[in-house]
Amino acid sequence: MGSGKTTLLHDIIxxxxxxxxxxxxxxxxxxxTDTDSSVLKRADKNLAIxxxxxxxxxxxxxxxxxxxxxxxxxxxxxxxxxxLTGVADPEEVADTLSEPELLSxxxxxxxxxxxxxxxxxxxxxxxxxxxxxVRTTTKQITFADSLIVNKMDLVTQKKLDKIKKLIEKESxxxxxxxxxxxxxxxxxxxxxxxxxGSGRMERERDNYEEKLGHSRIKTIRLDIDGPLQSKxxxxxxxxxxxxxxxxxxxxxxxxxxxxxxxxxxxIRKTSWERVEVTSSPFLILIGLExxxxxxxxxxxxxxxxx
Ligand SMILES: Nc1nc2c(ncn2[C@@H]2O[C@H](COP(=O)(O)OP(=O)(O)OP(=O)(O)O)[C@@H](O)[C@H]2O)c(=O)[nH]1
Numbered sequence: 633m634g635s636g637k638t639t640l641l642h643d644i645i646x647x648x649x650x651x652x653x654x655x656x657x658x659x660x661x662x663x664x665t666d667t668d669s670s671v672l673k674r675a676d677k678n679l680a681i682x683x684x685x686x687x688x689x690x691x692x693x694x695x696x697x698x699x700x701x702x703x704x705x706x707x708x709x710x711x712x713x714x715x716l717t718g719v720a721d722p723e724e725v726a727d728t729l730s731e732p733e734l735l736s737x738x739x740x741x742x743x744x745x746x747x748x749x750x751x752x753x754x755x756x757x758x759x760x761x762x763x764x765x766v767r768t769t770t771k772q773i774t775f776a777d778s779l780i781v782n783k784m785d786l787v788t789q790k791k792l793d794k795i796k797k798l799i800e801k802e803s804x805x806x807x808x809x810x811x812x813x814x815x816x817x818x819x820x821x822x823x824x825x826x827x828x829g830s831g832r833m834e835r836e837r838d839n840y841e842e843k844l845g846h847s848r849i850k851t852i853r854l855d856i857d858g859p860l861q862s863k864x865x866x867x868x869x870x871x872x873x874x875x876x877x878x879x880x881x882x883x884x885x886x887x888x889x890x891x892x893x894x895x896x897x898x899i900r901k902t903s904w905e906r907v908e909v910t911s912s913p914f915l916i917l918i919g920l921e922x923x924x925x926x927x928x929x930x931x932x933x934x935x936x937x938x
Contacts, residue, residue, distance in 0.1 A: 634748060635746045635747055635748035635782055635783070636746050636748070636780075636782035636783065636811075636813065636814045637715050637716075637746045638671055638672070638715065639782075639813055639814045640744075640746055640780070640782075640814035640816070641657070641672060641713060641715055642671060642672055642674070642675045643675075643814065643815075643818065644713060644818060644822055645657070645672055645675040645676050645679060645713075646675045646676070647818045647822075647823070648676075648710075648823075649675070649676050651823065653710045653711070653823065653826065654709045654710045654711075655679070655709055655710065655711055655712070655713055656679075656680040656681070656682075656704040656705075656707060656709040656711075656712045656713070657672060657679060657680070657681045657682070657704075657712070657713050657714075657715065658681075658682050658683075658684070658697075658700055658701060658704060658712060658713070658714045658715070659672075659681060659682070659683045659684070659715050660683075660684045660714070660715060660716055660717055669681050669683055680704060680707055680709070682700040682701075682703060682704055684696055684697065684700060697725075697728050698728065698731050698733055698734055701714075701729075701734055701737075701738060702733065702734070702737065705737050705738055710826060711741065711826050712738065721768055721771055722743050722745070722771060722772060722775040722776070722849065723771060723775060723849065723878050723879065723918070726740060726743075726775075726847075726849045726851060726879075726918050727879055727881075727918055729851075730851045730881075730916050730918060732914075735851070735853065735916075740847045740849065740851070741825040741826060741847060742777045742778060742822070742825040742847055743775055743776050743777050743778075743847050743848070743849060744776065744777065744778045744780065744821065744822070745772040745773065745775070745776035745778070745779050745780065746780045746782055746814060747769075747772065747773070747779070747780065747781045747782065748782060748783055749781045749782055749783045749784055749786065749787040749791075749792075749795060749810070750783045750786040750787060752769070752781065752795055752798070753791065753794055753795065753798065755769040756769045756770060756773075756798055756802075770802050773798075773799055773802040773803050773806070774802055774803050774920070775848065775849055775920065776803075776806070776848075777825075777847050777848050778809075778821045778822075779799065779803075779806055779807070779808040779809070780808070780809055780811055780814060780816060780821070781795060781799075781808050781809070781810045781811070782811050782812070782813070782814050783812070784810050784811060784812050785812045792810070796808075809821070848920055848921055849918065849919070849920060850918070850919060850920070850921065850922045850924070851916060851917070851918050852916070852917045852922060852924050852927060852928075853914060853915070853916050853917075854882075854914070854915040854916075854917065854927070854928070854931050855914070856882075856884065856885065856912075856913040856914060856915060858885075858887075859885040859886060859887035859890075860884060860885065860886055860887060860934060861886075861887055861888065861934070862886060862887070862888045863886055863893075863902075863904055865934055866884060866886075866895065866902070866934070867897075867902050869930060869931070869934055870897055870902065872930060873917075873919065873922065873923075873927060873930075874900075876919040876920050876921055876922050876923075877897075877917060877918075877919040877922065878898075878918055878919050878920065879897065879898055879917070879918040879919070880895070880896075880897035880902075880915060880916065880917045880918070881894075881895065881896050881897065881915075881916055882894075882895055882913065882914045882915035882916055883895075883907070883909045883911070883912075883913045883914060884913055884915060885913050891906055892906070892907055892908065892909050892913065893905060893906060893907065894907045894909075895915070
């Protein structure tokens with residue numbers, strides 16, 4: 633909400649043009665007309681943009697996101713930049729990107745949070761913002777691979793000290809850059825993450841594991857070779873990986889009941905819904921800096937006893 637995201641995106645698009653990097657853009661504008669798209673077209677008149685209007689991508693627009701990303705990915709760009717609204721939750725977006733149809737086509741490289749330095753302290757205090765806003769602001773700090781605190785021209789030294797303390801509290805050790813008009817080293821903040829040799833998009837991948845592995849938010853796909861012992865065994869497995877594990881979902885067969893379940897796990901709660909599924913079972917885990925090696929080891933044990 634006015635923190636400087638479109639300002640940054642404009643610069644990214646311009647810079648991509650001079651680097652020969654082809655970007656596509658997915659915009660999400662809450663309750664507004666599609667104004668930012670025209671601003672961005674000024675940076676590159678041939679830019680491919682999909683816009684989702686009147687909704688927050690992480691909530692009611694979820695089902696449309698997969699379609700829009702697939703459409704952009706089919707043009708085989710080097711990368712897709714997704715601009716979220718200020719109220720979007722990065723974790724939910726990672727969740728959306730882990731839909732099976734997207735998992736094989738795109739990989740999350742970097743989450744960049746642009747924070748409004750002038751208002752950040754208000755947005756993160758329960759005395760001045762509602763709980764949902766505080767929660768979202770905290771998540772935007774916690775989940776960012778790059779943290780940009782913008783509008784420094786409007787921030788006093790006293791406020792800056794408090795902002796630094798807030799960031800240290802929510803994400804110890806995180807390095808933030810403090811900017812005016814989002815002027816950052818774009819090589820370091822954006823383009824570096826594209827140069828890992830993984831090449832152009834739309835390449836079908838045989839191995840689905842760790843699709844989102846370059847961001848701090850990691851998605852891991854676990855294979856299910858046979859029925860699992862019990863629901864409780866799966867829930868205990870999730871417990872082992874708290875607090876990093878945020879989300880898990882999949883079709884899980886349970887041996888003790890000879891049934892298939894749609895399993896949804898969010899933070900601490902796990903729900904099980906009995907389903908008839910003919911496709912192969914799978915489980916996707918989403919979390920912050922998950923230790924994949926350990927997870928795979930524990931998962932293998934769970935199978936061994938099933
Ligand atoms: N004073 C000041 N204004 C800025 C700065 N960065 C951006 N702005 C202005 O703030 C306004 C909002 O910037 P945008 O880049 O559109 O912000 P946004 O995050 O895309 O906004 P939404 O799309 O509404 O979420 C524009 O008028 C910008 O010119 C800054 O560092 N200082």
